Amino acid sequence: MESLRRDRFGPFDLALAPGEACAVTGPSGAGKSVLLRMIADLDPSEGRVSLDGIDRDAIAAPLWRRCVTYLAAEPGWWAETVAGHFSADAPQRLAGERAALRLPPEVFGWPVARLSTGERQRLALLRALAGGPRVLLLDEPTASLDPDSVRGAEAVIAARRAAGLIVVLVSHDPAQVARLTTRRLAVAGGRPA
Numbered sequence: 001m002e003s004l005r006r007d008r009f010g011p012f013d014l015a016l017a018p019g020e021a022c023a024v025t026g027p028s029g030a031g032k033s034v035l036l037r038m039i040a041d042l043d044p045s046e047g048r049v050s051l052d053g054i055d056r057d058a059i060a061a062p063l064w065r066r067c068v069t070y071l072a073a074e075p076g077w078w079a080e081t082v083a084g085h086f087s088a089d090a091p092q093r094l095a096g097e098r099a100a101l102r103l104p105p106e107v108f109g110w111p112v113a114r115l116s117t118g119e120r121q122r123l124a125l126l127r128a129l130a131g132g133p134r135v136l137l138l139d140e141p142t143a144s145l146d147p148d149s150v151r152g153a154e155a156v157i158a159a160r161r162a163a164g165l166i167v168v169l170v171s172h173d174p175a176q177v178a179r180l181t182t183r184r185l186a187v188a189g190g191r192p193a
Contacts, residue, residue, distance in 0.1 A: 070137040094129070
């Protein structure tokens, strides 16, 4: 991305290669989540954002968001069952990652209302990965998880990175940032710090 900005926010310049991970760090309210939402084309912005040399503005927004997927700190759920959020082949295709996230095979048949906060967070990560994104924008993806679940989520993210996934991570956990990322972009007051 080049000169990504909006009123009183930015500009930000960042280029990431396949398999690279960048942590966006800074205090609460600094604008980290807004930056992720701007990259995903969920919040208005100016500047150039591209993937493989193709500008975001040249692609329909739904297609862009399949390639550049944003996982919110509090993900939304629109269907009554877990299965309603996944394609029919997802349970089999994602079995290894589901197991690494410490979710039982029957989870796809559960009603969303039954899920704990941690189960929702792990399933939201699985849902984000199900579409095969090229870039994953993660906003506090393990904030509600116990240590074993954090290890599982980090292992899944690391494996996808090894396969070429680009990750941009917002996390207030310095140890997690050190484990998962290779670069940092500090943000303060809506600007690079």
